[in-house]
Structure formats: structure tokens, C-alpha cells
Amino acid sequence: MKQLLQLIILLLSLLLLTSCYDKIELEQQSNVIAIGIDKEDEKGSFSFTFQIANPEAGSTLSTIGSKEEEKETITVPGTDILTATSLANSFVTKRMVLDHTKVVVVSKELAESNDFLRIIQSASRKPEIRGDVQIIVCKEEASQFLRNNQPSMERRPHKYYQFMLQRAIQTGLIPDADFHRFFQITEGDADLFLAIYATTLEENEKEYRITKEHNYIAGQIPKEGGNRTQFIGSAVFKKGKMIDILSGQETRTSNILDKTLHMDNIQVTYSDPIKPDYQVAVDYIQKVNPIIDIQYNKETNHASIDVTVPFEVRIIAIPSMVNYLSNKEHQKKLCNTIEQTNENIANKLIEKSQKIYKSDPFYWSLYIRKKFKDIPSFEKANWDEEIYPNADINVSFQLKRMSFGKMFNDSRLNEVTE
Amino acid sequence: MFRFQSFEKKEENFTKKDTPLSSDTNLLIKQLKEIYDHHINKDFCSRTLFANFNKKNVYLFYYASIVNSDKIEQAIVQPLLENDGSSYSNVLTNESLKEIATIEKAIEHINSGKVVLLSEGDQIAYSIDVSQFQHRAISQSENESVVKGPQDAFTESTHINVSLIRKQIRDKQLITTVSSVGERSKQDVTIVYISDLVNPNILKNVKERIENIDTDNVRNVELLEQYLEERPYSIFPSIYYTERPDNAAAFIEDGHIILLMDSSSACLILPVTFWTFFHSPEDRYSRFMFGNFSRLIRFIAFYITMMISATYVALANFHSQMIPPDLLLAITASRERVPFPLIVEVLIMEVAFELIREAGIRIPSALGPTIGIVGALILGQAAVEANIISPIIVIIAALSGLTSFAISDVSLNYTVRITRFLFIFAAGLMGMLTLMGAFLLWFMYAASLKSFGMRFLSPIAPSFKSPKDTLFRKAVRSEIWRPGQIQPKDLKKK
Amino acid sequence: MNPHKLLKTGEMFAMLVILLSLKASDTTASLLAQHTQNAFWYMPFISLLVVLPSILILVHLLKKYEDKNLVQLIEAIMGSWASKVISFMIFLSSFILMGFSYRSYVGQIKIMYFPQTPTLFLYLIFFIIVYFAAKKGWEVIGFTSKIFLPLFIVSTLILISLTMNDIVIERIFPFFGSGKLPILKEGALKGSIFVEVFLITIAYTSFKKTNYFRKGLFLGLAFSTVKIMLFFFIYATLFDYNSIVMLSYPFHDVLQYVHFGALTNIETFFMIFWLLGSFLRYAIYLYLVSWIFSEIFHIKHIESLLLPIGFLGLMVAVISRNVIVSELVFYNSISNYITFFYIGFPILLWLVSSLKGEMIKQ
Incomplete structure (x- = not known):
């Protein structure tokens, strides 16, 4: 008890003595x-x-x-x-x-x-x-x-x-x-x-x-x-x-x-494969991370990178009124267009990064790390100047699922206007 | 003044040694009357009767105010006048008839409401218990009210209180022994326990401590508590005080010891742990889920009432980065026109709340509503508008005040409220660093305490076989042990 | 079984975990990362493998000699003169480590939370709190540790779950960090991470059953190793190998980085538990060091030693701040030397003890 009293006195005296230091009023x-x-x-x-x-x-x-x-x-x-x-x-x-x-x-x-x-x-x-x-x-x-x-x-x-x-x-x-x-x-x-x-x-x-x-x-x-x-x-x-x-x-x-980056659903448009004048609006959904498979050859210090991006889309709007819902042929075409468009964009970006930047903005060096035993050899191999600019990169987008939202079909606009 | 001194002298003569009753009855009568200052002490009565069975004069002495006069007539006067028999025990068939051989005993018996009967020529006196101390009837428990559970409370009579306990425990081993305490005014302390459960060491310890109390008078259990406890300066209570007989019975069944006194409407329970104070009997009466839910709420309340003001001081003065920007800006805006440092602001409101609380208890009940108006309006509204305190402080103080009512135990309530101020000061010193330091030391102090040999934080640490009825409780059916920390003779609940 | 002693497995477990696992929050991680780069996260495991035989031998000897604590055991085996030397070495090394950890913890508090407060003042506050905490005695420290441990574990789990979004598992590759050989060497040299396990054997006889001590020791050791490795794993996956080398207190950097939804800057919440843990850790440490000293010189009251020894430890910390500029370099070499000593002395004890046994048999 005496100790406690002493402690209280000590604390109180300290309180009086130290008015400032890191104390600051809001x-x-x-x-x-x-x-x-x-x-x-x-x-x-x-x-x-x-x-x-x-x-x-x-x-x-x-x-x-x-x-x-x-x-x-x-x-x-x-x-x-x-x-x-x-x-x-x-x-x-x-x-x-x-x-x-x-x-x-x-x-x-x-x-x-x-x-x-x-x-x-x-x-x-x-x-x-x-x-x-x-x-x-x-x-x-x-x-x-x-x-x-x-x-x-x-x-x-x-x-x-x-x-x-x-x-x-x-x-x-x-x-x-x-x-x-x-x-x-x-x-x-x-x-x-x-x-x-x-x-x-x-x-x-x-x-x-x-x-x-x-x-x-x-x-x-x-x-x-x-x-x-x-x-x-x-x-x-x-x-x-x-x-x-x-x-x-x-x-x-x-x-x-x-x-390593996370993002939400995004709404994007793709050109309509049947009626190229129109656009198809879709909800792009990526639920799983892209699969990056790197084949690395130690002797030649050469890597080939296979990137698979599984994704899903939900069709939001089809202004062209093409029947994608029941027509398998059309569906397939749309599917191909979406995949193709994405691949084109990705390939363009990758090419730019390989040629101009000589390095990648995708944090892909993470995947090549597994191929090395220790850091000195990894650093010696020089990802950004040697491996990446010369790598064979193959990107494929894979549309896993296509859904059509809550509408089965759009109202036939042509008929309505007639 | 003179009389007082002479009385002391007389008392001294008799109390120092045991004086056998004189064979000269007249002298004895004179002595007794002198001791009780018969000529001025109005409620001291002495009567003379002529006993029928042995044809002798019989003298009765008693205090008129604490005996039942009807009972005297029926149990003593009538039999003596009318009945025949060979001895007093035959004639006076009252169950409490006792033989007395010394004057000291005679005085003690008269003081505790018995009739002392002197027979002419005999060296033995008799005492018959006809006491009738006045007391309240059994009323509802006011301070520890429950929604679900028995409502009766102890009242200021040991007889009734024991009866309330016995009603709940019909056990042949439930013992009520009596120790007397006090030098001048001997008071009875009734010790209640179950003899084949209680730990004999603790029982011995308690009895010794009661016997060793060296004072003239211990009027009630509230004072007895302070004479019994080991650390009078500690901020933690070490004896549990309750007015609920069901609560007392529950503890007796676990092997604890209960102390009762005639002039208290409550009992003392010992030994206890921190959890004893934390629990409410209703936790057990409510079903498993419901009881534990209210325990959780109470624990949060316990934490908030101790820590919220201190945490606020620490965060606002030292760790403002922790406060989300919206709140930070809001607090800052409200503080811009307040002239006091934040810690002073907090202290003003906390003290104000304590004032309202203290005044609320002392105020005559007719004026009760005033306190609410004064407190809420003047301190809350007006103080903010006058820029004396910032609105958030009102919230903080109200929260810490309100939550303190969730701690139902009177003693622990004080502990928590005092601790709150300690923590506020600690937080004002170096923020979280000193606040956590103070909390650790406070906690370790609690861990180092013992109540009659039992660690204050058991059965968590040190751990024992026990019902594990701590922060949460188990389902009643799966409680198979009695609390092992008090080492009862029979650990297993059958 | 001693009915008057109340400490059980739970208390032992809690105390050892607090002693060891708080190392995850100090400079140990960056110390290891200096030499092993991103392989530092499993270094504690290698260190454990290196010191484990010595720990086992020591526990075996304690069991064999019954009712003797560390210093008494050394005395019983080595005789009075040699035992004094060894015991004093143990005391000295633990004392210096105590001073250093003191310096390290106060340094962390200052840099992270009280940058404008004079260091001496922080030392003093830390010391006052720890001194009074240790003064409550071994049992109370044990009880408190046991009750607080769940809080620490819960806060750790919260912290881990908050980092889950930001960790990048691939960062642990290349798996062997700076190379296999440097890793093994560094892991072996840093056996001193577990030096507290040797120190706590001074409390061998303070438990209800000595069995409780052994059980608590092994469980605590396993748990702490896992916990340290888990934390190091988070550092290794949250920070790249080049960044971790630059951070002196990765724990605090993690605390500053994590956020709970839109609630950012929540490091003060975790700091509460970290502070409680470091107070307790240092109180345990101070008590152990004083205990060793009191056993060596047969001083009855450990409590009366706490103040002088604690104060001298404070002096070591204060003076070392002026003398040694780079904590990392000095601490690195001292912990390497200590490892050899602590691995060695139980083996020596064992050899002498078994030789003695042989002689008695003959």
C-alpha cells in the first residue's frame, strides 16, 4: 500500500513536472x-x-x-x-x-x-x-x-x-x-x-x-x-x-x-462483332488472379512467359440488338472478340514495355524468383535488363463465363419503332 | 462526568475477573442494581416474585425495552406462581433456560435481552431468553435488485436472516456458530457455513481474527468488515458484502463462510475473488446465453468506465494520429474556443459527475428530481454553450458515468471510480506509455492480493479445479467442481 | 508437488512466450536480414535446431538432480569455484543483454511515438514501471503474464489478418536468400535468440511440479518459434529483401502500414499490447537476472536486488548509447559470442556430471 501511495505521489509529481514534451493539444x-x-x-x-x-x-x-x-x-x-x-x-x-x-x-x-x-x-x-x-x-x-x-x-x-x-x-x-x-x-x-x-x-x-x-x-x-x-x-x-x-x-x-493489385468489377465496351458500328457494353469481372507460368533456361538466361488471364463478363447492353443469348454462333464470335481485344491491348503494352522501358510494370519479377536458389544469382541474371526484354511472352485471355444479367432478351427495338 | 468515571471503575472490577455469585442474595441484588444504575436507568427492571414450588423469593432482572413482556408472563411469572415441581428446570419449561454461575455472565445475558432469575439463597442464577429486539420486516432487495430471481433481502435480525438462509439450504451440516466481538458491548457474530465443505484453515483464521478484534464495540457487519480485512488501505475490497440471502446461500454451498450480525441487513462473505464482485446473482438465474451476454455487457461497461476518459486524454494529447480525421477535426473545432487543457476539461466533467452522484445519494428523496435537472441542464447544456467544455467531453463523461452503474457491487464500484482518476492522471503524463504502465501495475497489484489466503484473480491465475465461473460461466449442468481455490473438503458437486 | 507453490504450466508457457516472441518486434529481424536477406524468416528455426541439444541436456540434468535451479545445479556439478565462474558468466551475459534490450525497447518507443521527449526521461518512466512490476514477485508476474497472453495472441491474430491482403508470398523466393552457407552460419550464430530459455531455468524449482516447468518450457519454445517465424514471414512477404535491410523496426513499419478498412493509422491500438508485452518482458528479464545474481552470492531477498541491478542495467543502456554508435554492429557481435557460451556450458556440465557418475560407480 505504501508503495502504491508513493507511486501515486511520484506520478502526480511527474505530471506536474512534465507539462510538455510530446503532449500537444488538438x-x-x-x-x-x-x-x-x-x-x-x-x-x-x-x-x-x-x-x-x-x-x-x-x-x-x-x-x-x-x-x-x-x-x-x-x-x-x-x-x-x-x-x-x-x-x-x-x-x-x-x-x-x-x-x-x-x-x-x-x-x-x-x-x-x-x-x-x-x-x-x-x-x-x-x-x-x-x-x-x-x-x-x-x-x-x-x-x-x-x-x-x-x-x-x-x-x-x-x-x-x-x-x-x-x-x-x-x-x-x-x-x-x-x-x-x-x-x-x-x-x-x-x-x-x-x-x-x-x-x-x-x-x-x-x-x-x-x-x-x-x-x-x-x-x-x-x-x-x-x-x-x-x-x-x-x-x-x-x-x-x-x-x-x-x-x-x-x-x-x-x-x-x-x-498484387486488386480491383473491382469494371464496365468496358467492345465493338460488336456482328454489327461493327455498335458497341457491346460488358461488366468485366476478374475473380482469380492471372496465371503466370515462366519457363526459364539458366544457360541462355532466356525466359518464356505464358500468361493466362481467366475472366468473366456480364453483358450489360447490346445496342445492336444482335441475339447473343440464344445464338451459339454469335456468342462464340462475341467471345472471341472480347478475348482478342484484351489480348491485343495487353500485347501492345507488353511490347512497349519490352522495347522501350526494358522492364515490366506487372511485378512479374516475383515469378522468376522461384527459379533461383539465392539472391546473388537472381540479381546477376538481371531481370529488368536481360531477361524480360528478351523474353517470349504469350498472353491469352480466357473467357470462362458469360452471363446476360437480369434480362433474357432486349425488347426488339426495331419492332417497337415500327 | 463523575458518574461516568465511577461507572468505568465498577465495570472494571467486574470484567477483569470472573466473580462467582455471592450466596448472600441481598448483596447480589444490590450489586446488580448498582451495576445497572437502577435508580436512573429507566428501562432496567427488577421484579420480585414468590415461587410456589419451593416457597422462596425469586428476583427477575431484565431490560424492559428488549424483551417480550407477554413471554415473561407466560413462561416465567405464571409457572413460578402456579406450577409445582422439584427444581427450576421442571417448573420453567422454556427451551432456553440456562444456569449462570458468575456475575459477568449474568450481565452479558441481561444485555442481550434475557431475563436473569435469582433465587433466594442459591448460588446459581438462571437465564431465560425472552429477547425481542425490534427490527424491520423482510423487504425487497433495493441495492442489488434483479429481474429474475428471489426478491427478499436480509433484515436487521440474525434469527430471520438465518431462517432465510436455512430456507434455501436444508442441510444438516449447515452450522451457525456464534462468536462474540467487542470488549464493552458484546455483540454476536454469527458464522454460517457447511461444516463438511468449509476449509477448516480458513474457518480457524476467521474465528481467530474475530476474536482478536480489540475494540469496545463493533456495531454491525459494515464495521466488522473493516476490522477483519487484511489491507485496510487497499483500493480493492477483500470481503463481499451482500444483502441477498440467495446470494449468501450460493456461496455457502460452495464452501464459503458467511458472517451475520444482529443489526445489519446484510452479510459478509469470505474469502472472495475479483470475480465475486464482478458477478451478479442474476447471471446464474438467467439461462446460459442470457447470463453470459449480460456478463459481456458488464465487462465492456467495466472497461469503458475505467478507461474511456483516460484513453481519450492519451489519444487526444499524445496520439492524435489514431483518431480518424473526421472525428479529429470535429473535436478540434469544438475545442478551439475552450480555454482549458484537455485533461482539465475531462477532470472537470468527471468531478462534476461524481458530485451529482454523491449529491444524488445524500439529497432527501423529495428533492431527487432537482438533481437531474441541475445536472443535465446546467452541466451538460450550459457548460458547452458557455465554451467551458467541449461537447465530446460531455459524451465521454456521461458514458464513463453511466457504465459505472453496471458495476453493481458497492465496493468494487468505488475501486473502479478511484482507478479511473488514477488512469486519467497517468494518461496525462505520457499518453499510452504511462497509461499502460499504470494499468499493468494496477493489474499486478490485484494479482498479488489475497483474501483470507485466496488469490484475488484465481481461479484464472493461479488456476484451480473450479466451475470456471469467471468472466463467463459454463452451463449449470456442466459445473462439476466447487471452487478449488478455497480448497473445500468436498471438491466435487454431486 | 508443493501445495504452497501456485505456478503451473500455463504461467511458464506465458512467461516464456512473452520473453521470446517479443523478439519478433525488435531489431532481431533486421539484424538477421543484414546477412541472410529474404531467408531471415526461417532463421529462428535453424537457430533452434542449433541450441536445442543444449537445452535438452540442461533440462535432462535439472530433472536428474531434482529440486535444483540453474545456479544450484552448476554448483552441484562443478564445485564451488568453477561454478562461480560459469554462473557469473551467465549473469554477466544476461545482464548485458538486458541492458541492450532495454535500450532497444526505449529506442523504439522514442522513435515511433515520443520523438520529442528526452530519451533519459523515457528510460526513467520505463524503468519505474518495470521495477514496480518486478517487485510484485515472480508468482504475480507469472499470473499476470498468463492472463495477458490471450490478449497478446488475439491482437497478433488481428494484426496478421490485417496484413493478409498485402502480403506477396513470392517475395520469400529465392528461398535460400543470400546463399546456403551464409544462412547456416548466420542461423547457428544467432542461437542467442533463445538465450532466455537457459535463463528461465533459474526458476526451475518455483513451480508446483517440476513437470509443469518442463511442459511449459517445451510448449512455450515451440509456440514462440512458430510465432517469431510467422512474424518474420510477414515481414519477408510484406517487404522486399532490399527494403527489409533498411528498416530497423519492421514490426512498427507493419503497424504503420496496416489499416482496418477506411480506418488508417491504427498503430496505437497494437502499440498498447506491444507496450504491455514489453513491460512484462522486461520485468521478467529483470527478475531472472536478479535471481541469478542472488543465487550466485546466496542473497536471500531477490526483491532488494531489483533496484540496483535494474538501475545498473539502465546505466548500461544509457552509456552504451553514447559509446556505441551503431547498435546493430555491436549487438550483432555480442549475440554471436553469447551463442557459443550458451551452447557450450550445458555440454560441459553434462560431461562433468557423467564423469563424476562414472567415478562413483567405479
């Missing part, structure tokens, strides 16, 4: 939701943009006005994130806390330079920036991107990024590109990393025709209304440096071919 900290990084002209210096959530916006408390802005976006120069936050405190009233950071936005200019890896690595040393922060590459300056991004529905920034990215990743139009994945792939030094590509600039100058598939990159979607920010496509990183941009469709294909 209202004394500003929560940064998004960080933007831009390259400055001078070498080794950057500008950092912090988007801070305003807690008083949308508060239901009667004493607080609901007219307050949801967020404040500020830009300061600095050499790394930490020093920038302390500099920012010369005009931000509270301590900047990065724990709730959802995204890091990097300008394309910086991503293409050698500084990118350096700045990202120094950021990840801090436990505050977690592995699940998403990396976004934007076409313009990151500060401009963050300022231009003015969503009208999800006005609070953390909600906006959470919902926006979650849904876009589910549809496969942008990759899941968190810090954790970035480091695993970049440090693994074998594959390509895909980061989210976004922009607030709409490319009005060029007339982009309306493509039938989602073959856009951010800024090209001819949309009207809504937020001007577009998230589609991905930035390709090789050894921590951006080298190219993939369109939404290519991004989705690489998502399909990569078993």
Missing part, C-alpha cells in the same frame, strides 16, 4: 492532408505545398460560423519536408502535423528528375508519413494542382482524396500507388512502378476524338461540369525516375496482369 496542431512537392530552379531546393484541413469548416456548433474555408493551401521553399514545415510556421499559427497526410503530389518535372527519389526517401524516414500515402504525379506544378483542385461535393480535403482515389483505384483507371509499394518496387530494382497520374489542366487545344475505350490520360477526358481535376492513367517510374505515362486503359491492363 487545437494547437494543423493537420496536413496533402503535400505537394515542386522543383525549384536552384539545384537541391524545392518548394513544398501543404494543404491543411480547417477543422471549423462545416462544424455544427452554433458558435462557429459555417462560412469558413475548408482548407488552406500554402507553399514554402525548403530542402525537405521537415524543414519546410518549420518554415511554414512563420505564417501558419499551429504546429503542422503530417500524420493524416493522404497524398503526396509531385510535379511531372520533379518526377522526371533525379531528385525525386532523394526527396521521397527523406520523407519516408519520418514515421509520420506512412506507407499507405498515395503518390500522385501531376502534369502542372504541384502547388498549382492543389490550388486548382476545388471539388464542389466533397469539400473537406481528406474525404475528397479518400473517396476519389478509392473509387478510381477500384475501377482500375489509376494504379494503387502507395509509398510502401513504391519502395518495394524501387528498392527491389527489377520492375516498374506506376504512380497515379492526374491534372487540373484540360487539354482544349488539341481536339481529342471520343475513343471507344478508356484510352485517355488525365486532362484528355472531354467532360463537362464537375471538378476540373482528372485522375486517370499512370506515370511509369523506372529506378525511381519517371519515364512515361500510361493511359487509363493501359493502366487497367497492367492492373489485370499484376496479381
Whole structure:
């Protein structure tokens, strides 16, 4: 008992003695939701943009006005994130806390330079920036991107990024590109990393025709209304440096071919094999991961890769009114078209990666690992420069099931109009 | 003042040694009257009768206020006046007739509501139990109410209380022995147990402790509890206090010991574990699923009431990254205009709740509703509007206050409420680091406690053969053991 | 069977599991990964195979000599002078390891959760809590461990289930990491992972039946090995081999990465259990080291030794922070040396004991 009393006294006295250290009141900290990084002209210096959530916006408390802005976006120069936050405190009233950071936005200019890896690595040393922060590459300056991004529905920034990215990743139009994945792939030094590509600039100058598939990159979607920010496509990183941009469709294909990425059902259109003027809309469902079978010859350091992608589709709409439901012939044709289209897209992407990138964005180096006994021999074989660019790759999409949704047949449009 | 001192002196003369009754009856009468200050002590009665069977004068002494006068007439006066016989035991057929040889015994008997009868010329006195202490009738259990289960509660009479227990355990081995406690005012402590179940070491220990209580008067079990326990400064209770006879009976059947006293409407049960305080008799009366469900709810309540305020302080002050952004922003917004540090805010509300609670108990029942209005309106609504506290604190304090009522045991309830404040301070020191440290030490302190030799956290650790009636209970049918931690003589329930 | 002693298999199991399996959360993983790359996850198994014979011999001797704890056993076999040397070596090595683990745990707390608090202050708080915990005595530590163990296991299971979505099994290939030979060598050298098993034999006689001790020891050893390997497996599949080398506390990186649906940043939830575990682990460690010391010098009250020994351990931790810059390098070499000693001494005891037996027979 005496001990307990002593302990209580000790604890109480400690409580009085240590008023601070890591203790911080909630209202004394500003929560940064998004960080933007831009390259400055001078070498080794950057500008950092912090988007801070305003807690008083949308508060239901009667004493607080609901007219307050949801967020404040500020830009300061600095050499790394930490020093920038302390500099920012010369005009931000509270301590900047990065724990709730959802995204890091990097300008394309910086991503293409050698500084990118350096700045990202120094950021990840801090436990505050977690592995699940998403990396976004934007076409313009990151500060401009963050300022231009003015969503009208999800006005609070953390909600906006959470919902926006979650849904876009589910549809496969942008990759899941968190810090954790970035480091695993970049440090693994074998594959390509895909980061989210976004922009607030709409490319009005060029007339982009309306493509039938989602073959856009951010800024090209001819949309009207809504937020001007577009998230589609991905930035390709090789050894921590951006080298190219993939369109939404290519991004989705690489998502399909990569078993470490998960995605939801997606709606896509294929051209109608019977009446080529029309499109068939289907729900693309991938329930099982693609099967990647690698045959590796040690002597020649040559691999042949057989990729089988089993998938299912559910037909949503057949505007051409062709009877695919009961006509086996037609069905088979449609089946072939779907498989063929997918294979073509995949082959194109693979060819591009083999020829231009000399590495793969599908994380396929995982599969070749089994062929090696230890890491030194694996590293010596050099997947990204030697094996992959020279590999024979054969992709086959296999449609396992085709279903027709809740309608047996569409109403005969011709008859109705007559 | 003078009289008081002289009384002490007199008392001393008689209590120090056993004085045999004098053969000079007149002297004896004079002595007795002097001891009881007959001339000023109004309810002390002495009567003189002429006994028919031996033609002698008989003197009766008793306290009029604690005896049944009808019974005196029927059992003593009438037989003595009318009946014939050879000795007192023949004439007075009352079952409680006892022979007394010393003055000390005579005093003790008079004090406990018996009639002491002196016969002229005899060196032996007789006592007949005609006591009638006033007490309440049996009423409903107020503090440990149950929905399903017997409703009666103990009342302030050992006789009735024992009868309530015996009603539930018809066992020939159910023993009620009496030890007396107190130097000046001898009170009876009735020890109830089943003699072929109880652990004799514990029984011996309890009896010794009762005998070793060195004080003038122990009026009731509430005070007895504090004289008996090993660690008076501990924040954990080590004796269970209940007003429910069914509860007492359940413990007796497991080999525990029950202590009863005349002026308490409750009993003490020992030895106990933490789980004893945690359980409610209704857990056993409800079916397996239902009982365990309410145990689970109670456990959650137990956790919330101890930890929620402290956790909130730790999270908000040290680990704000853990709070989801929506909530974080909402809390921050509400805190922007509050002048106090968060921990002070929490303490204000917790203390306020304790105030309402204490006032609620002390307030005369006619004014009861006032406390609700004052508490809810002023402390809740107005304090938030005045920016003294933030609304979330009201939720936290209300939650921790409300859940504390789920701990039905009075003693454990205090433990939990005091612990809550300790934890809040600990959390304010270094967040989760010190909060978990305090929790660990608190827990280890509980693990190191013993109640009459029984570990406080048994039968989990140390483990024993037992019904495993701890956080959850088994189906009643599959309980085949008695709690092994008290080492009953007969471990197996037949 | 001793009716006054209350500790049983459950307590032994819990204490050993807490002592051993918390190694999954400290620098051990990255220490192993430095040399073996992605093969580190099954290293504990190789280490176990290396030290298992010595553990078996020690337990066999304890069983043979009945009612003797580690130090008493050494004394009975080796005589007073040699036994003092060996026992003191055990004490010294365990003491230094204690200081280091102290430093390691406080380091983790500081880096991950209290970056602005002075380290000395954290040391002090950690020490106060652990000291009072150890002061409650061996039995109470045992009871507490036993009750808390299910919590630790449940939280571990939750953590594992949360990582399931993100692990990539293929990352464990190439299976032999940095090569077969380096793996075997490193696995053998890191037998010191299991050094606590030798230390806990000081408590051999404190159990209700010595059988309980042996049962708890083997079950605990098996369980902890599996648990450590499971954790290491998660590190190896969640992080690529090049990344794991760079992380000093992979456990905390996992905690920071996992999320429960939309709830991110849930590391504080797991930190609660980790903290409780490390307090308990260190309390057990402190008690064992003090116990060994008290047995060597025949000091009656272990409790009175806790403060000086614990405080000296704290000093080791504080001073080593100033003297040794790289914890990894020093800890690596010291744990290699210790392995040899702990593998060796039970064999020595066994040889001497059987020689003595022979002599008596003749």
C-alpha cells in the first residue's frame, strides 16, 4: 500500500513536472492532408505545398460560423519536408502535423528528375508519413494542382482524396500507388512502378476524338461540369525516375496482369462483332488472379512467359440488338472478340514495355524468383535488363463465363419503332 | 462526568475477573442494581416474585425495552406462581433456560435481552431468553435488485436472516456458530457455513481474527468488515458484502463462510475473488446465453468506465494520429474556443459527475428530481454553450458515468471510480506509455492480493479445479467442481 | 508437488512466450536480414535446431538432480569455484543483454511515438514501471503474464489478418536468400535468440511440479518459434529483401502500414499490447537476472536486488548509447559470442556430471 501511495505521489509529481514534451493539444496542431512537392530552379531546393484541413469548416456548433474555408493551401521553399514545415510556421499559427497526410503530389518535372527519389526517401524516414500515402504525379506544378483542385461535393480535403482515389483505384483507371509499394518496387530494382497520374489542366487545344475505350490520360477526358481535376492513367517510374505515362486503359491492363493489385468489377465496351458500328457494353469481372507460368533456361538466361488471364463478363447492353443469348454462333464470335481485344491491348503494352522501358510494370519479377536458389544469382541474371526484354511472352485471355444479367432478351427495338 | 468515571471503575472490577455469585442474595441484588444504575436507568427492571414450588423469593432482572413482556408472563411469572415441581428446570419449561454461575455472565445475558432469575439463597442464577429486539420486516432487495430471481433481502435480525438462509439450504451440516466481538458491548457474530465443505484453515483464521478484534464495540457487519480485512488501505475490497440471502446461500454451498450480525441487513462473505464482485446473482438465474451476454455487457461497461476518459486524454494529447480525421477535426473545432487543457476539461466533467452522484445519494428523496435537472441542464447544456467544455467531453463523461452503474457491487464500484482518476492522471503524463504502465501495475497489484489466503484473480491465475465461473460461466449442468481455490473438503458437486 | 507453490504450466508457457516472441518486434529481424536477406524468416528455426541439444541436456540434468535451479545445479556439478565462474558468466551475459534490450525497447518507443521527449526521461518512466512490476514477485508476474497472453495472441491474430491482403508470398523466393552457407552460419550464430530459455531455468524449482516447468518450457519454445517465424514471414512477404535491410523496426513499419478498412493509422491500438508485452518482458528479464545474481552470492531477498541491478542495467543502456554508435554492429557481435557460451556450458556440465557418475560407480 505504501508503495502504491508513493507511486501515486511520484506520478502526480511527474505530471506536474512534465507539462510538455510530446503532449500537444488538438487545437494547437494543423493537420496536413496533402503535400505537394515542386522543383525549384536552384539545384537541391524545392518548394513544398501543404494543404491543411480547417477543422471549423462545416462544424455544427452554433458558435462557429459555417462560412469558413475548408482548407488552406500554402507553399514554402525548403530542402525537405521537415524543414519546410518549420518554415511554414512563420505564417501558419499551429504546429503542422503530417500524420493524416493522404497524398503526396509531385510535379511531372520533379518526377522526371533525379531528385525525386532523394526527396521521397527523406520523407519516408519520418514515421509520420506512412506507407499507405498515395503518390500522385501531376502534369502542372504541384502547388498549382492543389490550388486548382476545388471539388464542389466533397469539400473537406481528406474525404475528397479518400473517396476519389478509392473509387478510381477500384475501377482500375489509376494504379494503387502507395509509398510502401513504391519502395518495394524501387528498392527491389527489377520492375516498374506506376504512380497515379492526374491534372487540373484540360487539354482544349488539341481536339481529342471520343475513343471507344478508356484510352485517355488525365486532362484528355472531354467532360463537362464537375471538378476540373482528372485522375486517370499512370506515370511509369523506372529506378525511381519517371519515364512515361500510361493511359487509363493501359493502366487497367497492367492492373489485370499484376496479381498484387486488386480491383473491382469494371464496365468496358467492345465493338460488336456482328454489327461493327455498335458497341457491346460488358461488366468485366476478374475473380482469380492471372496465371503466370515462366519457363526459364539458366544457360541462355532466356525466359518464356505464358500468361493466362481467366475472366468473366456480364453483358450489360447490346445496342445492336444482335441475339447473343440464344445464338451459339454469335456468342462464340462475341467471345472471341472480347478475348482478342484484351489480348491485343495487353500485347501492345507488353511490347512497349519490352522495347522501350526494358522492364515490366506487372511485378512479374516475383515469378522468376522461384527459379533461383539465392539472391546473388537472381540479381546477376538481371531481370529488368536481360531477361524480360528478351523474353517470349504469350498472353491469352480466357473467357470462362458469360452471363446476360437480369434480362433474357432486349425488347426488339426495331419492332417497337415500327 | 463523575458518574461516568465511577461507572468505568465498577465495570472494571467486574470484567477483569470472573466473580462467582455471592450466596448472600441481598448483596447480589444490590450489586446488580448498582451495576445497572437502577435508580436512573429507566428501562432496567427488577421484579420480585414468590415461587410456589419451593416457597422462596425469586428476583427477575431484565431490560424492559428488549424483551417480550407477554413471554415473561407466560413462561416465567405464571409457572413460578402456579406450577409445582422439584427444581427450576421442571417448573420453567422454556427451551432456553440456562444456569449462570458468575456475575459477568449474568450481565452479558441481561444485555442481550434475557431475563436473569435469582433465587433466594442459591448460588446459581438462571437465564431465560425472552429477547425481542425490534427490527424491520423482510423487504425487497433495493441495492442489488434483479429481474429474475428471489426478491427478499436480509433484515436487521440474525434469527430471520438465518431462517432465510436455512430456507434455501436444508442441510444438516449447515452450522451457525456464534462468536462474540467487542470488549464493552458484546455483540454476536454469527458464522454460517457447511461444516463438511468449509476449509477448516480458513474457518480457524476467521474465528481467530474475530476474536482478536480489540475494540469496545463493533456495531454491525459494515464495521466488522473493516476490522477483519487484511489491507485496510487497499483500493480493492477483500470481503463481499451482500444483502441477498440467495446470494449468501450460493456461496455457502460452495464452501464459503458467511458472517451475520444482529443489526445489519446484510452479510459478509469470505474469502472472495475479483470475480465475486464482478458477478451478479442474476447471471446464474438467467439461462446460459442470457447470463453470459449480460456478463459481456458488464465487462465492456467495466472497461469503458475505467478507461474511456483516460484513453481519450492519451489519444487526444499524445496520439492524435489514431483518431480518424473526421472525428479529429470535429473535436478540434469544438475545442478551439475552450480555454482549458484537455485533461482539465475531462477532470472537470468527471468531478462534476461524481458530485451529482454523491449529491444524488445524500439529497432527501423529495428533492431527487432537482438533481437531474441541475445536472443535465446546467452541466451538460450550459457548460458547452458557455465554451467551458467541449461537447465530446460531455459524451465521454456521461458514458464513463453511466457504465459505472453496471458495476453493481458497492465496493468494487468505488475501486473502479478511484482507478479511473488514477488512469486519467497517468494518461496525462505520457499518453499510452504511462497509461499502460499504470494499468499493468494496477493489474499486478490485484494479482498479488489475497483474501483470507485466496488469490484475488484465481481461479484464472493461479488456476484451480473450479466451475470456471469467471468472466463467463459454463452451463449449470456442466459445473462439476466447487471452487478449488478455497480448497473445500468436498471438491466435487454431486 | 508443493501445495504452497501456485505456478503451473500455463504461467511458464506465458512467461516464456512473452520473453521470446517479443523478439519478433525488435531489431532481431533486421539484424538477421543484414546477412541472410529474404531467408531471415526461417532463421529462428535453424537457430533452434542449433541450441536445442543444449537445452535438452540442461533440462535432462535439472530433472536428474531434482529440486535444483540453474545456479544450484552448476554448483552441484562443478564445485564451488568453477561454478562461480560459469554462473557469473551467465549473469554477466544476461545482464548485458538486458541492458541492450532495454535500450532497444526505449529506442523504439522514442522513435515511433515520443520523438520529442528526452530519451533519459523515457528510460526513467520505463524503468519505474518495470521495477514496480518486478517487485510484485515472480508468482504475480507469472499470473499476470498468463492472463495477458490471450490478449497478446488475439491482437497478433488481428494484426496478421490485417496484413493478409498485402502480403506477396513470392517475395520469400529465392528461398535460400543470400546463399546456403551464409544462412547456416548466420542461423547457428544467432542461437542467442533463445538465450532466455537457459535463463528461465533459474526458476526451475518455483513451480508446483517440476513437470509443469518442463511442459511449459517445451510448449512455450515451440509456440514462440512458430510465432517469431510467422512474424518474420510477414515481414519477408510484406517487404522486399532490399527494403527489409533498411528498416530497423519492421514490426512498427507493419503497424504503420496496416489499416482496418477506411480506418488508417491504427498503430496505437497494437502499440498498447506491444507496450504491455514489453513491460512484462522486461520485468521478467529483470527478475531472472536478479535471481541469478542472488543465487550466485546466496542473497536471500531477490526483491532488494531489483533496484540496483535494474538501475545498473539502465546505466548500461544509457552509456552504451553514447559509446556505441551503431547498435546493430555491436549487438550483432555480442549475440554471436553469447551463442557459443550458451551452447557450450550445458555440454560441459553434462560431461562433468557423467564423469563424476562414472567415478562413483567405479
